[in-house]
Amino acid sequence: MTGSKHYSIAVIPGDGTGPEVIKEGKKVLEAAGKKHNISFEFTDYNFGGDRYLKTKETLPDSAIIKLKQFKAIYLGAIGHPYVPPGILEVGILLKLRFSLDQYINLRPVKLYPGVDCPLKDKGPEDIDFVVVRENTGGLYTGHGGVTRKGTPYEVATQVMVYDRQMVDRCLEYAFNLTRARKEEGKPGKLTLVHKTNVLTYVGDLWYRAFMEMAKKFSDIETDYNHIDAACMWTVKNPEWFDVIVIPNMFGDIITDLGAMIQGGMGIAAGGNINPGGTSMFEPIGGSAPKYTGKNVINPLAAIEAGRMMLKHLGEKEAAKSIEDAVSYVCTQVKSLSACKMGYSTTEVGDMVAEYISGS
Ligand code: IPM
Ligand code: MN
DSSP states (O other): OTTOEEEEEEEEEESTTHHHHHHHHHHHHHHHHHHHTEEEEEEEOOOSHHHHHHHSOSOOHHHHHHHTTOSEEEEEEOOOTTSOTTHHIIIIIIHHHHHTTOOEEEEEEEOOTTOOOSSTTOOTTTOEEEEEEEOSSBGGGOOEEEESTTSTTOEEEEOOBOOHHHHHHHHHHHHHHHHHHHHTTSOOEEEEEEOTTTOTTHHHHHHHHHHHHHHHOTTSEEEEEEHHHHHHHHHHOGGGOSEEEEOHHHHHHHHHHHHHHTTOTTTOEEEEEOTTSOEEEEESSOOOGGGTTSSOSOOHHHHHHHHHHHHHTTOHHHHHHHHHHHHHHHHHSSOSSTTOSSSOHHHHHHHHHHHHHHO
């Protein structure tokens, strides 16, 4: 086909309900692809809890080499009730983020029309911001250690590590994103969230880097919030936020808060971005083991992750057609929660795909 685009995508369906939602996500990507002359080749990788229980292997280095050959990875969920906490998170998810240098965690917080919001008197016009979470540094690097373990004098540290270039590259991404959103009619405001009143070294590094970079982006309005205050304001006045840039740990916390105000885990998706390398897109809800195989989990978050992946690949129109379809389907389902949608997982996937094909 002339003018057609082709993408090779690595898929890690993962654990629990991951494979079910990824199946619907692929269905929707195929529908959008058909409409916009895009074809996909999906290559599955079986990393996750089941594989770990059989082989004691999380993610071998050989897999990283293979995954680096793709521009994008589509991830379902990692997490298994029989695997102790930490093993899969560190051994698979964080290993992917670090070794593929996915230094941005991108989390759109957008309330679609018709979706129940726990905030009183707030609607879609109030909740439409993006969190740019630094994704490879800070408290997640594992710098630190333990001495005198098991004694009453045990000492443990885990350090918030940042160097200037890590901060700068994250800020630069955030400023550019704010500018791109401004061109689409959004406010063009970037808020740095940190804790400069206590973290006087690492907070100061971020603050100075932010202020310096702001000079190069004079078209962007800048603001600063401490993390504790930002948790209040995103609940009380979410309309104040356009783009938030934030270090890893604080970003982990505020993006879960964001997920709740946009309608919950049924809709929240994120991207782990390496702008020049391999990026990875995932619904953020986890593996939901108790719903596995029941066809009741909401696939919209995985579908949203697919939309983000298309946008990242530069397929803006195809991404927009998924957004329109998701927006429509949000008005059709009774709730975004598992078991309460009024439709099955596959029916929701079908509805989104059919809306795309029919529009
Ligand atoms: C997330 C998750 C991960 C994180 C966990 C599973 C390691 O909570 O993507 O937000 O803390 O980053
Ligand atoms: Mn998290």
